[in-house]
Amino acid sequence: MQLTIDQSNKSVPAPYSRTNPFHAKVLKNINLNGNGSNKETRHIELSLKGSGLVYAPGDALGVVPQNDPELVDALLEEMHWDPETAVTINKQGDTLPLKESLLAYFEITLLTKKIMQQAAGFTENAELQNLVLNENVGQLKEYIEGRDLLDLLRDFGPWNATAQDIVSLLRKMPPRLYSIASSLTANPEEVHLTIGAVRYTSYGRERKGVCSVLCAERVQEGDTLPVFIQPNKHFRLTESQDKDIIMVGPGTGIAPFRSFIEERAVTNATGRTWLFFGDQHSATDFLYRDELENYQKEGVLTRLDTAFSRDTAEKVYVQHKMLENSKELFAWLENGSYFYVCGDKLHMAKDVHNTLIDVIEKEGSMTREEAEAYLNTMKEQGRYQRDVY
Numbered sequence: 001m002q003l004t005i006d007q008s009n010k011s012v013p014a015p016y017s018r019t020n021p022f023h024a025k026v027l028k029n030i031n032l033n034g035n036g037s038n039k040e041t042r043h044i045e046l047s048l049k050g051s052g053l054v055y056a057p058g059d060a061l062g063v064v065p066q067n068d069p070e071l072v073d074a075l076l077e078e079m080h081w082d083p084e085t086a087v088t089i090n091k092q093g094d095t096l097p098l099k100e101s102l103l104a105y106f107e108i109t110l111l112t113k114k115i116m117q118q119a120a121g122f123t124e125n126a127e128l129q130n131l132v133l134n135e136n137v138g139q140l141k142e143y144i145e146g147r148d149l150l151d152l153l154r155d156f157g158p159w160n161a162t163a164q165d166i167v168s169l170l171r172k173m174p175p176r177l178y179s180i181a182s183s184l185t186a187n188p189e190e191v192h193l194t195i196g197a198v199r200y201t202s203y204g205r206e207r208k209g210v211c212s213v214l215c216a217e218r219v220q221e222g223d224t225l226p227v228f229i230q231p232n233k234h235f236r237l238t239e240s241q242d243k244d245i246i247m248v249g250p251g252t253g254i255a256p257f258r259s260f261i262e263e264r265a266v267t268n269a270t271g272r273t274w275l276f277f278g279d280q281h282s283a284t285d286f287l288y289r290d291e292l293e294n295y296q297k298e299g300v301l302t303r304l305d306t307a308f309s310r311d312t313a314e315k316v317y318v319q320h321k322m323l324e325n326s327k328e329l330f331a332w333l334e335n336g337s338y339f340y341v342c343g344d345k346l347h348m349a350k351d352v353h354n355t356l357i358d359v360i361e362k363e364g365s366m367t368r369e370e371a372e373a374y375l376n377t378m379k380e381q382g383r384y385q386r387d388v389y
């Protein structure tokens with residue numbers, strides 16, 4: 001832990017932050033998906049005891065991950081490097097044993113144009129020399145996509161480079177952010193996450209998301225994870241307890257809404273709550289089903305609409321459920337409801353956005369432009385908020 005000097009000139013522990021993360025103990029780490037699911041979504045509970053860290057519903061947690069030891073071993077083996085060689089890791093001249101630096105300090109799963117260009121200085125490989133030429137930038141981009149440092153080192157040897165030369169090309173590992181899935185009021189000194197394991201095959205090799213697969217495969221209860229709070233001013237549960245909220249959160253997008261619902265349950269809010277959830281299969285992928293159905297029974301969750309895309313011949317997504325309920329949805333909006341969206345930025349958030357305009361246009365008997373203006377006004381009023389990634 002870093003120390004700072006306070007006004008009375010005494011050393012006090014620096015508050016935990018991105019550069020000084022808190023080592024939070026893992027209290028629980030379970031798979032929320034059932035047997036036979038195509039997915040693995042971890043529910044992780046961490047202890048914040050003694051950290052002084054606080055958060056509000058809507059905030060994210062930063063996690064500082066470590067690389068996969070198998071991938072690091074493969075790199076060491078490929079290059080015949082001695083794991084214990086000391087390497088300088090930053091401009092300040094700090095050093096670490098090579099293996100540790102590859103595990104904990106450097107990003108080894110992503111390539112950039114700059115890495116490729118600089119690496120070309122350490123090999124005479126004609127293919128790489130050709131790839132980094134300005135006129136071949138398109139091919140370079142294509143090469144980088146879905147490949148990592150191990151591919152680069154395997155593809156373009158022989159290398160005339162020391163371990164130091166190669167690690168000097170690398171960037172520092174960036175932390176990953178996760179929408180917080182718990183309410184601090186409901187779970188004092190705890191923070192919960194909902195993490196989807198990222199796994200895919202690319203160029204004949206199985207690839208694993210650095211942080212999500214660390215959490216899925218290597219983090220056990222009792223271990224610690226370095227974390228910090230990443231406040232999100234633009235995604236906040238309204239403080240007006242009597243206001244209605246509509247939440248659209250398929251897949252891991254459910255995370256902040258579990259926090260919102262928990263918070264509303266403990267604060268006895270009177271506003272209505274409506275959740276749209278979706279995933280592939282109801283039997284295996286209905287995340288937090290029991291909790292949500294209990295909240296519904298207790299009246300904390302007024303409405304729960306679900307869309308399971310692979311249970312029916314025709315794929316059904318959350319936006320279809322919004323359309324099916326367009327009259328009531330618009331009535332909620334007219335009544336001043338807040339509208340929150342969390343999850344996939346690429347497809348879902350766009351589809352939900354367009355569907356919301358469709359609903360307003362249809363049920364408010366407006367032109368497209370008027371419906372868009374209506375949504376813009378909601379945005380200005382802070383009543384349309386998104387946490388998408």
Ligand SMILES: Cc1cc2nc3c(=O)[nH]c(=O)nc-3n(C[C@H](O)[C@H](O)[C@H](O)COP(=O)(O)OP(=O)(O)OC[C@H]3O[C@@H](n4cnc5c(N)ncnc54)[C@H](O)[C@@H]3O)c2cc1C
Pocket residue numbers: 060109146176177178179180194195196197198199200201202208209210211212213252253255387388389
């Ligand atoms: C504000 C915010 C909130 C978030 N909240 C959550 C959350 O609640 N839950 C959650 O699970 N995630 C959340 N994320 C995403 C999370 O931060 C990570 O990006 C995610 O877990 C992947 O990280 P990783 O280290 O496991 O994977 P990485 O090692 O970073 O790998 C992911 C990368 O792999 C590549 N990739 C993935 N699939 C393929 C494929 N099929 N083919 C080729 N390349 C591919 C892509 O380039 C992708 O960016 C959030 C992100 C942000 C910014």
